[in-house]
Amino acid sequence: MSPQEHYLRTHLQPLILREYAGLLKPEHLVFQQTRKDFSGDITLVLFGPAKRLSMNPLAFGERTRIFLGTLSFEGQPLVESSEIVQGFLNISLSAHFWMHAHQEGSRPTPNISGKKLLVEFASPNTNKPLHLGHIRNILLGMAVSRLSEEAGDEVVRVQVINDRGIHICKSMLAWEKFGQGETPQSSGLKGDHLVGKYYVRFDVEWRRQTEERKDGGMDARTAKDHAPILLEAQQMLRDWEVGVPGVRALWQSMNGWVYSGFDQTHQRLGSFFDRNYYESETYVLGRDQVLDGLARGVFERDPDGSVWANLTGAGLDRKVLLRSDGTSVYITQDIGTAIERQKEWNTDEMTYVVGNEQDYHFKVLFLVLQRLGYEWASRCHHLSYGMVDLPSGRMKSREGTVVDADDLMDEMVAAARDKSEFSEKLMELSEGDKTILFNQVGMAALKYFILKVDPQKRMVFHPEESIDLQGHTGPFIQYAHARACAVLRKAESIGIGASVLATAALPSDIKLTERELMRQLSGYRESIFASHTHKNPSLLCQYAYDLAGLYNRFYHDCPILTPETTDESRLFRLYLSQEAARVLKRSLFVLGIEAPDRM
RNA sequence: GAUCCCGUAGCUCAAUGGAUAGAGCAACUGCCUUCUAAGCAGUAGGUUACUGGUUCGACCCCAGUCGGGAUCGCCA
Structure with missing residues (x-):
């Protein structure tokens, strides 16, 4: 609330208590800044209170106006002039008051709230460089963090880096096959761009193989899903999971290149984190919580062994939490990570800065956490933001329209x-x-x-004009x-x-x-x-x-x-x-x- | 099919249920011999997608229609 509004509310209280006790409360008063075309600083909207009091807005306005005329600020009249126009009471406050108000209102809250918030943002994959979509995410994450700090809260900035999975194996495999030992040092290429280059290279080869096999008479689906290079990548992922040393070493060095590239980008953006979480470490989390929930009857097990959360009562669907083979899915890990993080930081709120394509995912996640009995789940918040589109529509890496x-x-x-x-x-x-x-x-x-x-809104970026x-x-x-x-x-x-x-x-x-x-x-x-x-x-x-x-x-x-x-x-x-x-x-x-x- | 988000000037975006819906860009007109012209002042540009409803009052709330996007995987 602005100092002027606060001041007026406070000082109108005697009038309200005296004249309108029981019928009108200070919170019923609506103030707004006076519109440009009228003279005045602040405006009281008369319709609402007048209705509550069954009074003519003019009559209520006039009485209020006269009362305001009796108020003083530091020994001088508070109100310089005032007039009623069509149900609005426009009030000009004295310059003397503004001298005080601008000093009061132009400084951040002096006191610390004592609240601690956690903000998760950025959260990239390690197979390609950051793009315009990440920029929106990162800028939002940093801005809401600073806003919270400016409002007196303590903020913990974190990101979850998706450093494992088939996507990074694709880059690794393509680098092995076609890279001829290229490194950021040898080529002068920024690490994340170098790895991204091989991710693209993989895709090119994969498509080539798919086409070749389709030409050989194979149906499109099989040609794609069983292309040799894809099978190799899948094998590499399995090798990674069991910890084959060569695969792990390559994974570490390529991820290292990506991180140093990301660091440069973050430095330019002015973004930073108090803690990085790596999915290679967190992806095993959550299983125990799910099993525990199952034991407590929060979740249900299907005949094939898979474990589900039944959210149909809340207007959502059934959601699988553990596969029939007992392994985790994406949300399992998010459940585990949230719980782990809450233990680690004990924050009052958690904010996830993630695109609106995951609105449903977060509805489910928060609901599941609630069902597991974590009261802090109600203070988890998905800061959902719209995609950054090009005039031609969505950015597509396939078509090379991604804005780096x-x-x-x-x-x-x-x-x-x-x-x-x-x-x-x-x-x-x-x-x-x-x-x-x-x-x-x-x-x-x-x-x-x-x-x-x-x-919340989608936005359009014009490569030329938006600069x-x-x-x-x-x-x-x-x-x-x-x-x-x-x-x-x-x-x-x-x-x-x-x-x-x-x-x-x-x-x-x-x-x-x-x-x-x-x-x-x-x-x-x-x-x-x-x-x-x-x-x-x-x-x-x-x-x-x-x-x-x-x-x-x-x-x-x-x-x-x-x-x-x-x-x-x-x-x-x-x-x-x-x-x-x-x-x-x-x-x-x-x-x-x-x-x-x-x- | 179901659910969620969006639809405002030619373009990009604003507008806690309040007054005549505002900025910027693009277009046009003025203002640098004087503290920074990346600025200031002005002109023009609108049936707020459409139809109903709620009320003193609706871009905003409700219902429906049309358009755009997203989600609904034992993917992440």
Whole structure:
């Protein structure tokens, strides 16, 4: 809740108790920011309360309006003006109040919540490099983590790396057959890309064999499912499982290449983990829990020996948990991992950042955990996000339309460089500093592009057009910040530094833009809170964009260091610049975006 | 077939059940000899897929229809 709303609610309480006791409660009041076309800061919607009181909205509004007129804030009238328009009470609060409110609301909650959350994200396979889909996942995971931290929680970041299975065997086999000993060192290829190359190579060979056999008269299904290279890969998986030393050694070295590649990508993205889980270690987990559940009658066993959870009562299907041969399936492992992790970290909440194609899987998983009697299952949350599509539809590795994460970052950074490499403003920067800057700007464009969209929704990425550095973008917000920094630098150079700014006070007269800037600043904490509770970074994106836009307008409307500006206004405007810069930088930080001082 | 998600300007996206549905891109018009023009100001662009319903009020909630996507494996 914003400071202004909180203040009004609190101070309207006496009126409510006195006049409307029993009929109206403070929570029945609905406030919203006043729309642009009307004058006012905050608006009380009159319809709801009026209805509860069986009153005319106008009458209720007028009585409230008069009461508000009697309120004071630190010895001065709280309300500057107010008017009722069509069932809305528009209230302008005093500049004096805004001076207080923006300081109050623009800082994160000071106290630690004591809550510990676990966020699982990224969770790649080790047979190919990361792509745009992973980027969305990772950025969401990092952003919700930071949001939680900003809201006062402790966060544990983890990922589960799918390092075993037929997919990695395919890469390994193809490398053995066609690789001629190629390594990242020998070829200069990034490790994950090298392994991905052999995954593709496998597929090419597999298709070749399939076609060859189809031409030989075999039916398509058999040709594909019994192609020699696939059989070899399956044999390799069996060898891996029993621990054949050669296979294990190759597996370790190829996975090692992939991890060093992933590390580079994560470093550029600014993502990190407190703990990695490897499926090669966790895939055996969960079996015991399932058997235990079976013994307790939570699950049922079919005649063929397979074990099932019957979820039909909850509107879902029956779900197999153990195969008839007693081995685990995917969800078995997830059950085991969740339980293990809860033991290890004892968190208050677990969030899984996973694409919405697994919505059903997580419904089942949480329900099964609940049936097993784990009360914390109700605090598990699937942060489901939509796919990133291309204009042509879904990315398909078969058709080579997958947007590679590293390539994409390179392109964004190159676009940032193209835009301003020869800009006069950056003349004094060294080449090294420019490189850092263009990285910051390019990555900001990419991250903001992803994060500004509601996670739940599918989004479309245009390879050419989406590389945008103007308008509703990350660089726009960075730019507002850099602008403010430039003013502050200049001020400092003429002797108005931070210590002087600390003495800034409200001038006798302020412009609308200055007031709006204070109002926007006052909404920071509320924005963090909303983004955090809804696990939706796009809300914070919108907030930061609005703040940046407002600062740009302020910058345009309110000259600061010019002679005609009075001393008190100059000081105040510098102070507002400092505050805007601070909150912009903080917002960007939570979103995982850097805020350069000049650009 | 069943279930879930989505459908808003030419394009990409906003809008706790509240006022005349907002931004950006693309198009067009202005604004740099003055603190950063990656900016500011403006023009144009809409039957919120469609049909009903709920109510003081619906892009939002409910029912149905149409379109797009996903899931429903002893795959992961």
